[in-house]
Amino acid sequence: MSDGHRAAYxxxxxxxxxxxxxxxxxxxxxxxxxxxxxxxxxVLGGGELPAYQREGGVEIVRFTGVVPNLxxxxxxxTRWVAEQLAPHRDTLExxxxxxxxxxxPVTGRMVYEANGLPSIELPYAWPLVAPATLxxxxxxxxxxxxxxxxxxxxxxxxxxxxxxxxxxxxRVHLIPNGADPVPAGLPRPPAAPGRYLIYxxxxxxxxxxxxxxxxxxxxxxxxxxxxxxxxSVSPNRARPLRRLAERLGVGDRVVWQYTLPHEEVAAxxxxxxxxxxxxxxxxxNLDQGCSPIKVxxxxxxxxxxxxxxxxxxxxxxGEHGRxxxxxxxxxxxxAIRVLLEYPEAAQELAARARPRVLAWSDVRHRLAxxxxxxxxx
Amino acid sequence: xxxxTVTTGFFTLGKCGVMAVxxxxxxxxxxxxxxxxxxxxxxxxxxxxxxxxxxxxxSAFRRRAHRQRTSQAYQDYGWYTSFDSYDRxxxxxxxxxxxxxxxxxxxxxxxx
Numbered sequence: 001m002s003d004g005h006r007a008a009y010x011x012x013x014x015x016x017x018x019x020x021x022x023x024x025x026x027x028x029x030x031x032x033x034x035x036x037x038x039x040x041x042x043v044l045g046g047g048e049l050p051a052y053q054r055e056g057g058v059e060i061v062r063f064t065g066v067v068p069n070l071x072x073x074x075x076x077x078t079r080w081v082a083e084q085l086a087p088h089r090d091t092l093e094x095x096x097x098x099x100x101x102x103x104x105p106v107t108g109r110m111v112y113e114a115n116g117l118p119s120i121e122l123p124y125a126w127p128l129v130a131p132a133t134l135x136x137x138x139x140x141x142x143x144x145x146x147x148x149x150x151x152x153x154x155x156x157x158x159x160x161x162x163x164x165x166x167x168x169x170x171r172v173h174l175i176p177n178g179a180d181p182v183p184a185g186l187p188r189p190p191a192a193p194g195r196y197l198i199y200x201x202x203x204x205x206x207x208x209x210x211x212x213x214x215x216x217x218x219x220x221x222x223x224x225x226x227x228x229x230x231x232s233v234s235p236n237r238a239r240p241l242r243r244l245a246e247r248l249g250v251g252d253r254v255v256w257q258y259t260l261p262h263e264e265v266a267a268x269x270x271x272x273x274x275x276x277x278x279x280x281x282x283x284x285n286l287d288q289g290c291s292p293i294k295v296x297x298x299x300x301x302x303x304x305x306x307x308x309x310x311x312x313x314x315x316x317x318g319e320h321g322r323x324x325x326x327x328x329x330x331x332x333x334x335a336i337r338v339l340l341e342y343p344e345a346a347q348e349l350a351a352r353a354r355p356r357v358l359a360w361s362d363v364r365h366r367l368a369x370x371x372x373x374x375x376x377x
Numbered sequence: 378x379x380x381x382t383v384t385t386g387f388f389t390l391g392k393c394g395v396m397a398v399x400x401x402x403x404x405x406x407x408x409x410x411x412x413x414x415x416x417x418x419x420x421x422x423x424x425x426x427x428x429x430x431x432x433x434x435x436s437a438f439r440r441r442a443h444r445q446r447t448s449q450a451y452q453d454y455g456w457y458t459s460f461d462s463y464d465r466x467x468x469x470x471x472x473x474x475x476x477x478x479x480x481x482x483x484x485x486x487x488x489x
Contacts, residue, residue, distance in 0.1 A: 070468040071460050128467035136460065 004091030007036035010102035015043040018232040018259035020293035031364040103144035112148035120288040142166040157289025177291040178363040179300035193226035198272035200230040200294040208278035214329035217248040269301035277307040281326040304346040320353035381409035
């Protein structure tokens, strides 16, 4: 058909949102649509998001069906994507997908951007899921990854995980996440406390925010120090952690910020004493891997990072962060205390980490090189 | 005795096994009297030539057409395992570790 799109970007993620995944989608989809003169963006909707938008050459369609069961929802999304792609089947040259639910209906050339593996992440939120079901989801991932013309991953750990799941090693491309440079001297946010540690991100169990709260409780003698949690999810989902903070007796010293617009987060990061990435030693971080945008953005903001000692954080920070054994509140508290005692050393650490950060424009160039390669074959 | 090697059955597939009386003119497989099509071909070869007069050739033709159609159309999800009620049950609302984790406002979706 004459007005068919040449490219499509499909994600079982809400877009836009306050989550790091939305930042990623924005940059990756922009590269795809710039290259093909527009395209079709299929994502999750909900809330106030419109079901349909046309922005220049880009058509945005959002799945708005309310399906309570996640597996049913994923399958309904797959069917919906199939319907969205069908009118463009004669013109589509490339589909860029982020998960197996999006990849299933694609029969043409596909770039699979693997940021996570549902067979590893799902049991965290749905602990009763059976091993046999996870095996089916693993098969599904294997099927989609082996069909992809290229697989884009943000870290070595995920690279290994997708190769284990059937992706051809020569088709896997490592493109780390990025963060745009933060200008010096960003004004302190009006709601910011005097001296504060900061955690930015979602609140799933694997993020280790509970470990951070327990560590913060051990810093009770530092009465001028606050902890800011910039949660990318709603207050509802933070309720268990707020209750934990109350029980630990630090409820009044923790400042909660919810779903801040992404452009406001940089000022919170830049004015913090330290940024904490307390990731746990869980299969999600050790077997699946990640490339935490919170760490990249802290480095770009020039804020020293204290992180759990995991391959994924070593990969991002190199030697330029303070590493602590994961899941050890006492160790984390001690590392924070040491860096607060030696601010010059902490600033030096941050200054050395800053040049490691890729700007999103660099990330986009690397993605463009992958598209070049895919188009040649 | 040479048995007929045409695949038969509906729920459970197996070989026909009746005594063969001829060989397929195209692929040479052994055929019983019931499975020789008017052109002297086995049902599969007849279906490949769009000769679907024989009942077995007609079903072979339909199977072939279905595979061809579903492998080309976007409606084909390309994955032949499906989730059953045992797989689905743990994903029902309320089965999560914490209901708060799932609740993102009325009518909202939990994303990946």
